[in-house]
Amino acid sequence: MTMTTNVAASYESDDEIVDQWCASFNGALANKNYERVATLFANDGYWRDILTFDDRIQTAQGPAAIRDMLCARRDGGTALRLSREGDTRIEALLGVGRVTGSFVRYETKDVVGRGYIRLTSDPHCAFTLLTSVQELKGFPEKSLRNRDGELHRSGPNWLDRRLADQAYEDRDPQVLVIGAGHAGLTVAARLQHLDVDTLVIDRAERVGDNWRSRYHSLTLHNEICCNHLPYLPFPASWPVYLPKDKLAGWLEFYAEAMELNVWNGTTFLGGRYDEAAKQWHARLQLADGRIRIMHPSHIVMAIGVSGIPNIPTFAGQDRFKGKIIHSSRFGSAVDVASKSVVVVGAGTSAHDIAQDVFLRGGKPVLIQRSPVTVVSAEQAPRAYAAFRSNEGVLPIEETDLMVASVPYDLLRRVHGPLSKIMADGDAELLRGLSRAGFLLDNGEDDTGFFMKLVRYLGGYYLNVGASDLIIEGKIGLRSGAVIRQLEEHSVELSDGTVIDADMIVLGTGYRPLQEAVSAMFSPEMAERIGPIWGVGPDGELRNMWMRTRQPGFFVAGGTFTMSRFYSKVTALLIKADLEGIRWW
Numbered sequence: 001m002t003m004t005t006n007v008a009a010s011y012e013s014d015d016e017i018v019d020q021w022c023a024s025f026n027g028a029l030a031n032k033n034y035e036r037v038a039t040l041f042a043n044d045g046y047w048r049d050i051l052t053f054d055d056r057i058q059t060a061q062g063p064a065a066i067r068d069m070l071c072a073r074r075d076g077g078t079a080l081r082l083s084r085e086g087d088t089r090i091e092a093l094l095g096v097g098r099v100t101g102s103f104v105r106y107e108t109k110d111v112v113g114r115g116y117i118r119l120t121s122d123p124h125c126a127f128t129l130l131t132s133v134q135e136l137k138g139f140p141e142k143s144l145r146n147r148d149g150e151l152h153r154s155g156p157n158w159l160d161r162r163l164a165d166q167a168y169e170d171r172d173p174q175v176l177v178i179g180a181g182h183a184g185l186t187v188a189a190r191l192q193h194l195d196v197d198t199l200v201i202d203r204a205e206r207v208g209d210n211w212r213s214r215y216h217s218l219t220l221h222n223e224i225c226c227n228h229l230p231y232l233p234f235p236a237s238w239p240v241y242l243p244k245d246k247l248a249g250w251l252e253f254y255a256e257a258m259e260l261n262v263w264n265g266t267t268f269l270g271g272r273y274d275e276a277a278k279q280w281h282a283r284l285q286l287a288d289g290r291i292r293i294m295h296p297s298h299i300v301m302a303i304g305v306s307g308i309p310n311i312p313t314f315a316g317q318d319r320f321k322g323k324i325i326h327s328s329r330f331g332s333a334v335d336v337a338s339k340s341v342v343v344v345g346a347g348t349s350a351h352d353i354a355q356d357v358f359l360r361g362g363k364p365v366l367i368q369r370s371p372v373t374v375v376s377a378e379q380a381p382r383a384y385a386a387f388r389s390n391e392g393v394l395p396i397e398e399t400d401l402m403v404a405s406v407p408y409d410l411l412r413r414v415h416g417p418l419s420k421i422m423a424d425g426d427a428e429l430l431r432g433l434s435r436a437g438f439l440l441d442n443g444e445d446d447t448g449f450f451m452k453l454v455r456y457l458g459g460y461y462l463n464v465g466a467s468d469l470i471i472e473g474k475i476g477l478r479s480g481a482v483i484r485q486l487e488e489h490s491v492e493l494s495d496g497t498v499i500d501a502d503m504i505v506l507g508t509g510y511r512p513l514q515e516a517v518s519a520m521f522s523p524e525m526a527e528r529i530g531p532i533w534g535v536g537p538d539g540e541l542r543n544m545w546m547r548t549r550q551p552g553f554f555v556a557g558g559t560f561t562m563s564r565f566y567s568k569v570t571a572l573l574i575k576a577d578l579e580g581i582r583w584w
Helices: 012-030 034-039 063-072 158-167 183-193 244-255 349-357 378-390 397-406 408-425 428-433 448-455 466-471 513-520 523-529 560-579
Strands: 005-008 040-048 055-060 083-093 097-107 111-120 128-138 175-178 197-204 263-264 269-275 279-285 291-294 298-301 323-327 340-344 363-368 373-376 460-463 476-481 482-486 490-493 499-500 503-506 553-555
Touching: 012 034, 012 083, 012 097, 012 111, 034 040, 034 063, 040 063, 055 408, 063 269, 083 428, 097 128, 097 397, 111 340, 111 397, 128 397, 128 560, 158 263, 175 183, 175 373, 183 197, 183 244, 183 560, 269 513, 279 560, 298 513, 298 560, 340 349, 340 499, 349 363, 349 460, 349 503, 373 428, 373 448, 373 499, 378 397, 378 408, 378 448, 397 560, 428 466, 428 490, 448 460, 460 466, 513 523
Parallel strands: 040 128, 175 197, 175 298, 197 263, 298 553, 323 503, 340 363, 340 503, 363 476, 373 460
Antiparallel strands: 005 083, 040 055, 083 097, 097 111, 111 128, 269 279, 279 291, 482 490, 490 499
């Protein structure tokens, strides 16, 4: 996410500045003068490219790295010509100052791309440049100018064709997506718009059950402006913070409205890849118990980046008379009224569960082992200011380009000062938590909650009420200790404290997603792919949305924002494979 905000109106001279920069860039690139191209960037500037030069997302920082990136590419990108698209805007970037921003467009003989550039004030060098492929020439997405125009007056009607399409009685899908959460649905929608036959499977009874079945009080912790799905944004009248059941219903509606083929009640039993045939042998167990073997060319694992629940065991666990459940199994059906509930952990799920227990008449106690970053609902929107300020002003696709133009290393740089601003705004809240004994931190390098999300997808909490309950003593807290052993109706901690317990809820997170690959496919495949999620040595997320070392296998997941944008990258790469296109 970007921390930029519009602070002034555009000026004609700024348009000219961007046009002149693009002209210098295009001329140097056409002449293969990569040294000259590199000098057009600030000394600490970034060029982030998505698929233009090859099948990767890559970021180069500084003139030398940018020169080397061009030298390593076929033709050095000589066919790339940038042009300004629309008016410029003046932005303020924390730690950088005033920059001139503009959308840009380009074409090569094979692709159409868009991007975003930010130029420094004096001299007018590029501080950030994003180039991102949006279309494969000859294979446009379905759109207002590229849609089914047949009347279909005779033969099967729309419903007949739709039911036959969903049944897969006479064919296999080209792509199998495992998981019908927001990540799986967005990838399927992107592929459907590229005319790729895609089947989504999910063990749940209905689309949206992954939200519908969760605890009663749950809402999304970030604002609606970040969370729209591609092609079909939420209605303008919807609340800022989406309730779980409203979101669940929307996901189900989305799958129907977008005509996505979804098989619910279907379990993925395993798969192996046939290198010679370039297809998968995938075993599925259908809702009626039948086994179906399918042979898609690609599989997208979209089970969320959480993977397999991390379930610790405790000494004396066999003596405990109460129920022990993982947070992933905790929902409104779990009776907590008047019960003493020990919640192990202090991340987002643990906070939410403790709050839900209190609201439903239970007596929750959080067991906190290590520090957590806490940010209030009032301060957290600073991390997604671009979405908030541009909602209703720019199409969400353009805001996504602005956000994607900020590489993860720059996010780290910006979130240092930004997290301090947030902490200052939350001073009273944080003092109250400290007095209650809650262990706080601001990230491993003082960069706050968002870099924890990018690196670990955990270790933070955006306060929607649980912190206030901790301060007020309505949620009990034991920090700096772990469970030593369990008794019949109590928990003994490592500091000797004994806590009454009728139930234990494990907010202990999940195993690395690589382990889910091992369990679903094979340990050898998991080893071949390597770690999933977290920023790698190349400055990009590891094995997410892009090709992996396993042919025909992709991983999709992350936030709604990430899934909306990067699902298109996944879809373009799969479409290129299916059509035998190689533009690099």
